[in-house]
């Protein structure tokens with residue numbers, strides 16, 4: 001293959017599309033008689049470090065996600081730290097919007113100070129969008145989660161990436177997992193999925209994700225940590241020869257091992273990209289682990305040292321049965337997912353629990369679980 005950094009971006013995208021389609025890691029979610037993902041899907045996920053599930057969320061649910069998200073966007077602050085939107089109305093969730101100028105996007109991506117303050121990320125959508133809470137308990141998604149993390153899986157964190165048409169900020173190349181590596185950077189997660197893991201990000205899409213605007217992943221990169229031995233991540237200005245685009249249609253999802261090297265280029269295309277990350281861990285990888293948490297803040301960008309004790313994890317896990325109950329109320333004819341893990345608190349979704357999970361200073365996300 002020619003040097004990708006000498007190719008046009010169009011050619012690089014086209015090559016990437018071809019490489020992606022040859023990997024054998026995309027298609028509808030298929031389950032065996034025990035309700036577990038078919039072995040060939042698990043094998044492809046473990047081999048490549050990601051899997052694209054097509055046609056998971058139906059069009060009416062996607063429409064609700066899009067509508068609620070667009071209302072949040074309309075209500076975004078006009079400037080960093082601002083409290084009013086462009087219509088002069090108060091921002092309902094101040095402090096939860098990352099603008100392209102924020103440190104989180106500036107860190108590695110060379111966003112210049114004179115770029116417009118466009119919304120790149122909204123953190124913690126489960127308390128802002130009922131549609132987000134409901135899709136968090138989508139039975140197909142939770143069966144996928146249980147197949148990889150076991151039936152007593154626990155949460156990680158949630159956020160919505162928004163790459164506006166022609167103005168979407170890049171996401172630097174990175175591996176999210178920071179904890180469960182050996183000293184020389186080998187993954188503690190074994191090739192068969194056993195051992196301590198960093199979990200996965202599952203992005204639900206309500207836009208077309210094309211090679212020009214989507215997330216790119218380097219297949220097989222989840223086995224080794226680039227930051228070991230004073231290593232570093234490549235700049236997102238670099239087109240990696242092995243990287244492939246995770247192309248999605250509205251309603252598709254991509255599950256990406258958090259140890260995989262991934263990132264996205266600035267969105268200069270005519271189509272916006274909107275994907276909501278839902279993350280989950282296996283319980284044994286979370287409880288008792290000491291690490292640096294970067295997610296339990298209104299916005300990413302801060303850090304704190306933590307040990308995840310059982311109470312911390314069980315309190316956060318309550319969001320799973322609460323979401324299942326919220327979904328059951330909206331879709332009474334759907335077979336709800338039966339969660340088999342333990343948690344602290346009741347599992348009834350009503351106005352009281354809505355107030356509880358968003359109580360200032362004790363919001364549910366204060367117990368997000370970075371690994």
Ligand SMILES: O=C(O)CCC(=O)C(=O)O
Nearest residue numbers: 161171201215263264277
């Ligand atoms: O969707 C993107 O551009 C970035 C997603 C990401 O970094 C993540 O899921 O960790």
